[in-house]
Amino acid sequence: MEATQIQVKKQMEEEAQTEVEIWNYIFGFVKMAVLKCAIELGIADAIENHGGPMTLSELSSTLNCAPSNLHRVMRFLVHYQIFKEKPTSQCSIAFEQTPISRRFIKHGQNSMAAFVLLESSPVMLAPWQGLGGRVLANGTSAFDSAHGKDVWAYAAEDAAHSKLINDAMACNARVTVPAVIEGCPEVFDGIGSLVDVGGGNGTALGLLVKAFPWIRGINFDLLHVVCDNEKCDGLEQVGGDMFQSIPMADAAFFMQVLHDWDDDECIQILKNCREAIPKEKGKVIIVETIIEEEEERDKLKFVRLMLDMVMMAHTRKGKERTLKEWDYVLRQAGFSRYNVKPIHAVQSVIEAFP
Numbered sequence: 001m002e003a004t005q006i007q008v009k010k011q012m013e014e015e016a017q018t019e020v021e022i023w024n025y026i027f028g029f030v031k032m033a034v035l036k037c038a039i040e041l042g043i044a045d046a047i048e049n050h051g052g053p054m055t056l057s058e059l060s061s062t063l064n065c066a067p068s069n070l071h072r073v074m075r076f077l078v079h080y081q082i083f084k085e086k087p088t089s090q091c092s093i094a095f096e097q098t099p100i101s102r103r104f105i106k107h108g109q110n111s112m113a114a115f116v117l118l119e120s121s122p123v124m125l126a127p128w129q130g131l132g133g134r135v136l137a138n139g140t141s142a143f144d145s146a147h148g149k150d151v152w153a154y155a156a157e158d159a160a161h162s163k164l165i166n167d168a169m170a171c172n173a174r175v176t177v178p179a180v181i182e183g184c185p186e187v188f189d190g191i192g193s194l195v196d197v198g199g200g201n202g203t204a205l206g207l208l209v210k211a212f213p214w215i216r217g218i219n220f221d222l223l224h225v226v227c228d229n230e231k232c233d234g235l236e237q238v239g240g241d242m243f244q245s246i247p248m249a250d251a252a253f254f255m256q257v258l259h260d261w262d263d264d265e266c267i268q269i270l271k272n273c274r275e276a277i278p279k280e281k282g283k284v285i286i287v288e289t290i291i292e293e294e295e296e297r298d299k300l301k302f303v304r305l306m307l308d309m310v311m312m313a314h315t316r317k318g319k320e321r322t323l324k325e326w327d328y329v330l331r332q333a334g335f336s337r338y339n340v341k342p343i344h345a346v347q348s349v350i351e352a353f354p
């Protein structure tokens with residue numbers, strides 16, 4: 001092939017790929033919307049309860065919906081390999097579970113269904129309309145513009161939304177905390193008491209106390225959150241404001257809390273934390289995203305960048321941080337020494353010492 005022919009072929013391939021990408025951007029939300037619909041209908045739950053693949057008529061009668069519409073939803077989900085088609089002995093087609101669909105069973109192991117329901121809720125989608133405004137005004141929160149208050153004040157007044165947040169955080173904790181336990185168990189050696197600051201419904205701390213039974217767990221969150229929490233063996237529930245003070249413990253644990261706040265706020269929270277832990281042997285364990293500045297660490301880099309945009313949409317001044325930015329925050333808060341431990345998760349573990 002001549003050089004010009006090669007160039008023309010390359011250009012045509014690029015144009016075709018561009019066309020694919022453009023349509024992905026235009027209708028990117030459709031995947032999330034159809035997944036939300038599948039979770040609300042309970043499609044994965046129905047197939048799991050059935051104990052094996054289900055035909056369209058079995059599925060539509062179980063879900064009590066029109067087969068014609070369900071067929072279109074299933075065709076879409078099969079195209080994206082969320083479910084698989086399997087021929088039956090009666091020459092029809094049945095739908096079977098995949099590793100992806102199993103993650104969307106409502107109460108299944110490692111289920112991420114609650115996270116989809118939170119992020120696709122009208123409350124969390126509305127702020128995205130104001131992202132440009134936030135960038136231009138540099139500081140006007142997109143969430144505040146949409147709802148007139150910040151996400152935590154909103155949750156304090158709307159019990160259903162608060163539950164949506166806590167359930168989503170809990171399903172994420174069930175995936176992330178085992179990666180922490182497996183990736184760096186030594187971090188928890190010698191800790192007699194651990195306060196989980198912004199611990200939500202206590203799922204993360206419950207898993208930690210189960211894995212390290214010598215730890216006495218204190219789950220600390222806003223009063224309205226801990227008041228709604230179910231009693232959990234081995235956990236003390238304490239309500240309060242981390243900007244005021246943090247309950248005393250040998251160590252403090254923060255998972256996806258500091259990314260909700262700007263540097264000055266994080267420094268304030270971490271200074272309060274220094275007051276709560278012993279000067280000599282105390283430590284802070286932070287489970288957060290670290291944005292890599294140079295080489296890509298792994299396939300999850302895009303999630304970290306997306307999470308940073310989520311912080312821009314959903315918090316006032318929160319952000320995902322590079323290592324340099326974490327270094328600044330920790331040093332300003334008086335933590336002289338820290339280790340970073342990569343784990344098999346979107347987040348890393350930062351162990352910091354006063």
Ligand SMILES: C[S@@+](CC[C@H](N)C(=O)[O-])C[C@H]1O[C@@H](n2cnc3c(N)ncnc32)[C@H](O)[C@@H]1O
Pocket residue numbers: 152169170172173197198199200201204220221222225240241242243254255256257260
């Ligand atoms: C993104 S969630 C993280 C929950 C939990 N650490 C996890 O990863 O599953 C942030 C948590 O911080 C809590 N929070 C917000 N403001 C707080 C404050 N001023 N004092 C204590 N907790 C607060 C919220 O109620 C929420 O549970």
